[in-house]
Amino acid sequence: MAGSGTAHLRGEDALLSVRNLVVEYHTDAGTVQAVSDVSFDVLPGETLGIVGESGCGKSSMGRAVLRLGGMTSGEISCAGERIDRADEKTMRALRRDMQMIFQNALGSLNPRRHVKEIVAEGLAIDGVPKAERDRRATDMLEEVGLTPERFSDMLPRQLSGGQAQRVAIARALALRPKLLVCDEPVSALDVSVQAQILNLMEKLKPEFDLTVVFIAHDLAVVRSVSDRVLVMYLGKVCEFGDSVEVYDNPVHPYTRALLESVPLPDPDRPFTGSPLEGDVPSPLAPPTGCRFSGRCPAAQERCARSEPEIREVLPGRFAACHYPLAAAADLPDPDARAAAADRREPQGREHEPTGRRPEGA
Amino acid sequence: MTEQSSSEQKDPRAVKPEPLLHVTHLRAYLSSRHGVVKAVDDVSFEVGHGEAMGLVGESGSGKSVMSRAIMGLMPRRSDRTGSVLFKGRELIGLPRKEMSEIWGPQISMVFQDPGRSLNPVVPVERQLTEGMRRHLGLGRSEARGRALQLLREVGVSDPERRLRNYPHEMSGGMCQRVMIAAALACEPDLLIADEPTTALDVTIQRQILDLLRRVQRERNMSMILISHNLPLVAGRTDRTAVMYAGRLAETGSTRQVFESPRHRYTAALLAATPTITHERHSPFRLIPGTLPNPVKPPAGCRFAARCDHFHGPCHELGPDMTPVAAGHHVACADPVPAPAAVGARGGEHDGR
Numbered sequence: 244m245a246g247s248g249t250a251h252l253r254g255e256d257a258l259l260s261v262r263n264l265v266v267e268y269h270t271d272a273g274t275v276q277a278v279s280d281v282s283f284d285v286l287p288g289e290t291l292g293i294v295g296e297s298g299c300g301k302s303s304m305g306r307a308v309l310r311l312g313g314m315t316s317g318e319i320s321c322a323g324e325r326i327d328r329a330d331e332k333t334m335r336a337l338r339r340d341m342q343m344i345f346q347n348a349l350g351s352l353n354p355r356r357h358v359k360e361i362v363a364e365g366l367a368i369d370g371v372p373k374a375e376r377d378r379r380a381t382d383m384l385e386e387v388g389l390t391p392e393r394f395s396d397m398l399p400r401q402l403s404g405g406q407a408q409r410v411a412i413a414r415a416l417a418l419r420p421k422l423l424v425c426d427e428p429v430s431a432l433d434v435s436v437q438a439q440i441l442n443l444m445e446k447l448k449p450e451f452d453l454t455v456v457f458i459a460h461d462l463a464v465v466r467s468v469s470d471r472v473l474v475m476y477l478g479k480v481c482e483f484g485d486s487v488e489v490y491d492n493p494v495h496p497y498t499r500a501l502l503e504s505v506p507l508p509d510p511d512r513p514f515t516g517s518p519l520e521g522d523v524p525s526p527l528a529p530p531t532g533c534r535f536s537g538r539c540p541a542a543q544e545r546c547a548r549s550e551p552e553i554r555e556v557l558p559g560r561f562a563a564c565h566y567p568l569a570a571a572a573d574l575p576d577p578d579a580r581a582a583a584a585d586r587r588e589p590q591g592r593e594h595e596p597t598g599r600r601p602e603g604a
Numbered sequence: 605m606t607e608q609s610s611s612e613q614k615d616p617r618a619v620k621p622e623p624l625l626h627v628t629h630l631r632a633y634l635s636s637r638h639g640v641v642k643a644v645d646d647v648s649f650e651v652g653h654g655e656a657m658g659l660v661g662e663s664g665s666g667k668s669v670m671s672r673a674i675m676g677l678m679p680r681r682s683d684r685t686g687s688v689l690f691k692g693r694e695l696i697g698l699p700r701k702e703m704s705e706i707w708g709p710q711i712s713m714v715f716q717d718p719g720r721s722l723n724p725v726v727p728v729e730r731q732l733t734e735g736m737r738r739h740l741g742l743g744r745s746e747a748r749g750r751a752l753q754l755l756r757e758v759g760v761s762d763p764e765r766r767l768r769n770y771p772h773e774m775s776g777g778m779c780q781r782v783m784i785a786a787a788l789a790c791e792p793d794l795l796i797a798d799e800p801t802t803a804l805d806v807t808i809q810r811q812i813l814d815l816l817r818r819v820q821r822e823r824n825m826s827m828i829l830i831s832h833n834l835p836l837v838a839g840r841t842d843r844t845a846v847m848y849a850g851r852l853a854e855t856g857s858t859r860q861v862f863e864s865p866r867h868r869y870t871a872a873l874l875a876a877t878p879t880i881t882h883e884r885h886s887p888f889r890l891i892p893g894t895l896p897n898p899v900k901p902p903a904g905c906r907f908a909a910r911c912d913h914f915h916g917p918c919h920e921l922g923p924d925m926t927p928v929a930a931g932h933h934v935a936c937a938d939p940v941p942a943p944a945a946v947g948a949r950g951g952e953h954d955g956r
């Protein structure tokens with residue numbers, strides 16, 4: 244199963260754990276499996292970047308994690324609480340710990356409320372007294388770089404896109420959440436404003452002790468903010484690992500193709516490699532076997548037949564691919580590999596380019 | 605301005621030192637609820653034969669309005685002044701009927717959103733052949749043959765089947781290819797591609813950019829490639845123009861602009877652009893503030909309020925560009941010294 248499997252999970256230490264998440268939408272044209280058996284963990288204080296092309300299921304997953312959208316099956320826990328099973332009362336308490344910010348910040352702000360009230364929204368629901376709310380809202384505006392005297396009494400429509408995103412961040416952080424899920428938080432912003440927001444987030448992460456899930460399609464942005472990165476394709480996980488290592492040395496052919504499609508600001512070397520052919524297939528009828536098999540330059544006969552299970556290809560690096568790109572020579576020595584495998588359940592399989600073993604899935 | 609003098613076979617008269625497109629003091633003012641928007645405010649530049657020019661700038665800087673002003677596709681309540689010489693012919697003031705003879709065989713356009721320029725109720729075949737039959741006087745089967753050939757040229761698989769498709773039956777990337785095919789159908793001398801890949805995924809964006817550059821070179825066509833994403837034009841164009849708040853900040857060879865930007869805005873914008881090699885968790889260089897209000901743009905340099913090299917003379921600066929190197933011009937009172945040693949300054953977040 245491309246992108247299924249649990250070899251990459253880090254279990255008990257995680258703040259957020261997602262197991263076998265499936266999100267389906269039922270449409271007139273049929274059932275779309277937007278998220279198809281995805282599992283991942285985020286450790287406390289870590290930023291997990293989630294990248295992939297449009298429609299691969301990033302937003303559906305982000306919404307499901309906070310129970311803002313439906314999920315079909317799977318398990319989600321945050322700080323030990325099962326979100327998927329929580330009743331409304333528990334959920335209300337959990338919401339404080341988990342906040343989300345969106346691409347369209349302006350649209351997420353109540354147009355008739357003043358900025359200060361918007362920032363204090365969650366505090367009011369929480370029953371914080373008015374004077375305390377005002378004080379904390381003012382502090383938060385200060386934190387996100389909006390002068391309280393100037394902005395407190397503004398209405399959302401008087402804000403620029405970047406200012407609206409600052410207000411959304413202030414509102415989310417006013418509750419001192421443990422987990423912040425950001426869905427394309429800077430995609431709608433101009434480069435100069437985008438840099439302001441990214442710098443702000445870097446400043447706030449340690450200050451607020453935040454664990455962040457950062458969803459974006461811009462690979463450069465994701466690399467700059469993330470400790471680990473999860474690459475998705477058509478609802479499945481392709482690759483997971485340290486963000487710098489994944490970018491410097493991708494082992495999944497899709498990750499590599501994505502990276503090679505990012506234009507470089509270099510007149511001599513606009514792209515790094517050869518382009519990927521074809522279109523993303525319809526999620527209504529995903530390809531059999533590996534979902535990337537129709538476009539994959541490394542695909543072999545087996546790929547369209549059987550789905551690869553996620554496994555540790557390099558230490559700390561997981562990929563769902565029968566023929567990962569790391570050459571056998573790049574693999575660590577067998578002892579280190581065995582040790583790494585021992586620490587994890589179930590065991591990561593060895594690199595086996597000939598693929599004669601029976602399928603695990 | 606360009607070395608390649610192109611269209612020998614097409615039009616012998618075109619072999620002149622004169623650029624294909626020569627824009628001078630172009631202004632395009634649009635009326636809005638808040639007053640007159642000075643979207644394009646005294647812009648001059650040239651595009652040579654067979655040359656690809658990148659036009660970059662953040663959203664709202666006036667790129668789209670400028671391309672529409674060149675095409676003569678202005679909204680009703682608007683005002684356009686200055687000069688747009690295309691092959692030596694003045695397009696400003698040209699009656700709509702004569703302009704419509706230019707759209708297609710002379711200048712054509714590819715837009716960001718294929719939905720807006722492909723007709724949703726017309727099959728691909730007619731979208732491609734209509735212009736050819738009208739402008740090139742081709743018969744039905746001849747036009748159909750050329751349409752098939754064009755679709756193959758832009759990398760559409762199974763072109764016979766595609767001819768029967770309606771736009772909603774195709775993916776975004778496929779629609780964009782069909783649009784490019786339609787824009788190429790009448791063999792234009794100039795193709796204006798306004799954010800042609802912004803709505804597309806990176807892997808498809810890559811395919812479309814490769815395609816545009818390839819056909820531009822193969823046909824020795826001129827092209828203006830417009831984008832808010834600077835890296836995107838870097839490897840696809842010969843020259844680059846940087847636009848800010850309705851004016852041009854800098855023009856030069858693409859290499860000059862990217863490797864030694866001289867205008868303070870260009871340098872700051874490049875430094876703020878995330879690249880795939882940006883060091884993790886390290887701050888980006890900031891440009892504080894936002895674009896000025898296009899209804900009341902400030903006097904002098906429009907970037908002044910955001911520029912840390914601002915000083916007295918910046919307030920006096922006009923729209924004219926001064927040369928800083930051969931073929932490299934800026935409108936800046938205190939340009940970055942050459943060769944660009946743009947110090948990466950701190951990343952303190954701005955406290956607006």
Ligand SMILES: Nc1ncnc2c1ncn2[C@@H]1O[C@H](COP(=O)(O)OP(=O)(O)OP(=O)(O)O)[C@@H](O)[C@H]1O
Pocket residue numbers: 268269270275276277295296297298299300301302303304460526
């Ligand atoms: N409410 C819905 N009803 C039906 N299908 C949906 C719905 N929301 C999403 N989908 C489908 O689910 C798939 C995943 O969508 P999702 O919005 O999660 O993708 P994404 O990765 O966030 O994409 P983008 O980068 O465009 O934001 C897509 O095929 C999409 O069309």
Ligand SMILES: Nc1ncnc2c1ncn2[C@@H]1O[C@H](COP(=O)(O)OP(=O)(O)O)[C@@H](O)[C@H]1O
Pocket residue numbers: 634635636641642643661662663664665666667668669670679898
């Ligand atoms: N039809 C219109 N009426 C009024 N103002 C407009 C119209 N179209 C664009 N503008 C304004 O003109 C300026 C330049 O816009 P545009 O050319 O679309 O920028 P870009 O393409 O560089 O993002 C902006 O301030 C924009 O709001």
Ligand code: SF4
Pocket residue numbers: 495496497533534535536537539540541542543546547551563564565566567
């Ligand atoms: S090599 Fe096979 S399994 Fe791996 S990504 Fe390509 S098609 Fe999928």
Ligand code: SF4
Pocket residue numbers: 867868869905906907908909911912913914915918921935936937938939
């Ligand atoms: S003219 Fe002055 S304010 Fe404008 S960019 Fe140059 S140095 Fe900065």
Ligand SMILES: [Mg+2]
Pocket residue numbers: 301302303426
């Ligand atoms: Mg999304």
Ligand SMILES: [Mg+2]
Pocket residue numbers: 667668669798799
């Ligand atoms: Mg535009």
